Amino acid sequence: MRLRIDFGYPAFVIYGHLLVTLVALPLALLAYRRKWSRWILLPTLLVTIWSLASFALIRFGLDLNGRTTLPTNSFLASGAGRVLDMGAGSGRSAIMVLEARPQATLVALDLFGEEYDHHFGASQDSQMVGRARLLSNFRAANVESRATIVAGDMRQMPLEPASFDAIVSSYAIDHLNSKGIQQSLAEANRVLKPNGEFLLMVISKDAWMNFTWGPVFFHGGTRPATRWTQLLNEANFDVPEQGTKPATLYFLARKR
Numbered sequence: 001m002r003l004r005i006d007f008g009y010p011a012f013v014i015y016g017h018l019l020v021t022l023v024a025l026p027l028a029l030l031a032y033r034r035k036w037s038r039w040i041l042l043p044t045l046l047v048t049i050w051s052l053a054s055f056a057l058i059r060f061g062l063d064l065n066g067r068t069t070l071p072t073n074s075f076l077a078s079g080a081g082r083v084l085d086m087g088a089g090s091g092r093s094a095i096m097v098l099e100a101r102p103q104a105t106l107v108a109l110d111l112f113g114e115e116y117d118h119h120f121g122a123s124q125d126s127q128m129v130g131r132a133r134l135l136s137n138f139r140a141a142n143v144e145s146r147a148t149i150v151a152g153d154m155r156q157m158p159l160e161p162a163s164f165d166a167i168v169s170s171y172a173i174d175h176l177n178s179k180g181i182q183q184s185l186a187e188a189n190r191v192l193k194p195n196g197e198f199l200l201m202v203i204s205k206d207a208w209m210n211f212t213w214g215p216v217f218f219h220g221g222t223r224p225a226t227r228w229t230q231l232l233n234e235a236n237f238d239v240p241e242q243g244t245k246p247a248t249l250y251f252l253a254r255k256r
Contacts, residue, residue: 014059017052072199074241075097076097081101081166084168087172091133093168109159166197168199171202196254200250203247225249237253239252
């Protein structure tokens with residue numbers, strides 16, 4: 001039986017807007033057929049259009065439960081090296097790197113704690129669930145022979161200094177408070193080899209994300225690109241490249 005990758009994002013995140021459609025669309029049709037006031041018809045019609053458009057953006061724009069690609073080909077351009085995934089979660093960014101760089105090996109580090117439970121709905125032992133999901137996804141992607149799982153806090157990692165050629169961190173560091181971010185960036189610098197690369201990906205407050213979710217549901221830890229560059233500089237990183245992809249800011253930094 002072929003294994004299936006499951007990044008664990010709950011169905012309500014992916015399909016939740018369709019619940020709104022199921023309510024708004026029948027009301028809009030009923031208002032049209034019975035010739036109700038336009039003040040009933042227009043709002044229900046607009047909500048229907050919004051919910052369908054938002055579903056399309058989340059399902060096909062972000063595709064949270066699908067594979068993703070490197071935002072820049074400059075990351076680990078040699079194709080080989082030892083990579084750390086800080087805050088690996090269910091393995092989406094780890095698989096991204098291992099598939100794009102077939103000569104690389106990777107250590108997937110995650111605390112498997114409260115944030116993991118919040119994002120992936122682990123109702124049992126987070127350590128057990130997190131490791132099992134990561135390992136299952138690595139096997140499904142056929143990269144398990146090049147990946148190792150380590151439980152640990154990115155603010156104080158149980159890893160040797162200067163032991164990695166590169167680091168990737170996707171949508172993890174930006175969930176920490178300011179002190180936690182500074183600690184994690186300092187740790188990233190500590191475990192990187194001289195001139196090692198750091199690909200940092202964080203949530204971006206894109207206009208279309210505001211349209212999709214609204215400010216009430218938007219991730220509260222967003223910071224402007226200039227602030228992230230400043231934080232990286234303060235942690236002794238240079239930032240030769242930065243850019244965007246849907247709902248994402250990315251920074252390709254290098255250890256000084």
